[in-house]
Amino acid sequence: MNRDDLQTIAQKEQERQQQFRCRLLCCASTACLSSGSPSVQEVFEQAVKANQLTKEVQLVSTGCMGLCSRGPMVRVQTPNEPEILYEHVDRQIAQKIVSKHIVPEPEVTPDVTPHVLSQDIPFFTRQTRVVLSNSGNIDPERLEEYIMHGGYKALVYALREMSPEQVCDEITRSGLRGRGGAGYPTGIKWGLVRKAPGDKKFVVANGDEGDPGAYMDRTVMESDPHRVLEGMAIAGYAIGAEQGYIYVRGEYPIAIKRLEKAIRTAERRGLLGSRVFESNFNFRVDIRIGAGAFVCGEETALMASIMGRRGQPVPRPPYPSQSGLWGYPTLINNVETFANIAPIINNGASWYAGIGTEKSKGTKVFALTGKLNNTGLIEVPMGITLREIVYDIGGGIPNGNTFKAAQTGGPSGGYLPPEHLDTPVDFESLKALGSIMGSGGLVILDNESNMPDMAKFFMEFCMDESCGKCLPCRVGTVQMYRILDRFTSGTATWADLQKLEELCLLVKETSLCGLGQSAPNPVLSTLRYFREEYESQIRENTIPLALGKNGDKQ
């Protein structure tokens, strides 16, 4: 395989697609699969077979189209006509779509307008799709379609035209920062691993997306697996590694399956494995399946898990860039970070640096969930305001309720109250407000939510997920949970509030790894913006109205 072969494949694929008079794209990501897209696909398949149209109509199962709350979604593309997007498709509507688009001369043309979703709505127009550019447009299981959309061009370019130093410099100049949450500059990290001494080096993609309410990495892996592999291979070339691992959560069976297939096809075609693109560069990728431990998102714990051990973190330094997997220098980046690499190499660092704000470049994928009209997966430029995300893209709060807070960063993050709706969403601004960017979970709460209860929810999570290695986290989270429980059951005192604040600081300052250090964040953040709710609960000593008689949410 060389550059010309790549072009031939792209051309062939294009010719193949032009033969069809109609392309039916059916979303096959987890959310749509569970809301009935398999039966919709079945209807299409049967119709195509029954009418003997396999040469005229192409059925494609794509990755996520974004608007998960309106799934299953179907996209119809016909040459010379604008494409049509259908929402909430079930068997009956699928049948109607069949007679409208597939059958050449139908007896009746059914009216499907109520299910047509305009692509001019702000949900689509306000997004900037870099990482998700292929998501929902290509069949993630076909390498040819990825190549047709410019896939693996960046890898071959890097291998042929750039030195490893140049690749690192290019990434540094693009301003890309780690998408896992901490926002460490990616190029600098690559440079560190490249310079670290070691006869072997490793690349690890962190796909252990444990934050509840976040599914960006899963979607990227499900919808465009080759993009992640290409990013990893470029990283391998830049730092001098020959082996990569993708660590995927065991809860993501579809992502695992598609990645496995992507690795197999890429190796068969010579895009991975030994002598990639007929160069002297070898790069193998293996999948490691997680087994359900949130702490494994922490890099040292993740490496322990890859090596088949209990996922417990170890103190840093030494950092993985010096001594990681089996003691060798290891580069760990988030899946989304790797997905950004190919576009940067293809379009240049200055193009990427032109998106976003001064210190946070590029785009960020968010999983927009909670009390919103449009929930789903979005990709927006850094620096967009929260108001735009909630009211334009998210379509506002349903049932006439009002916005109360946006939760970012999962159990390690915090809350943004209504007065900060006009804050630009980037690494620095969120940090200044006591929250974090996190991996990209964005949960919107309305006025029915009770803040001490939400704090308790996250504390319970951290308590369960604490690995038990260091004392502040193991004991502190339990004690904080008990105090928060008193707030939601109406027995809290002023002393509890004081003790809670002291404990928060203690756990934050003394825990070993990120899980413990950030576990108090949701409490601190709710105390900062919604202290009144805690205080009124002490004063009135009643169970808040939003909660039931056991203190559980009703």
Added chain:
Amino acid sequence: MANVIKDDASKSAKAAEAEHPSGDPRFKLVDRALKRLQYQQDALIEVLHTAQEAFGYLSEDLLIYTAHQLKLPLSWVYGVATFYHFFSLKPLGEHTCIVCLGTACYVKQAGEIVSKLQEEFGIEAGQTTPDGKLSLSTARCLGSCGLAPVLVLDGNVVGREGPASTVERVRALVAGQIAPVEPKSASPSLELEEAEAL
């Protein structure tokens, strides 16, 4: 052992597997994984995944067997198996119901679904009913937040359910009124290709 030394690798593997001391054919799945991973100690989690898939849960015997095969101390294997939530050391019920308690589901009242189910079947989350019919558990985000609140009934994801309708569904499931639907493969083409590759 003459039959083991044959040119046909798959046949000899089969013969060796058939000789497994316990006589349990499921061990051959574990053995195959062990061979594929070259008995590397680092691959412990992968082996446990396969073992749990084959047996449904990790029994003590299975842990001892894995420890022997990988030449690891049993305490090490036990430590790993108990550390990760994914591994279950107890057999599960005939039917399983997993309620997602991720943030998005939680703000959409998944907590109440769990308490209703607990009330209805008299078990806590993480337990199995005494008759072995139903296992109830909770999960930390299944990544289907757009469908919140989300449940997984016998491996099928169900979204947008309320507490009452969930109890109805689970009751029907346990009573056997809903035939356990085989989860449809997301990608028929993949299996085809796999068949071709073989």
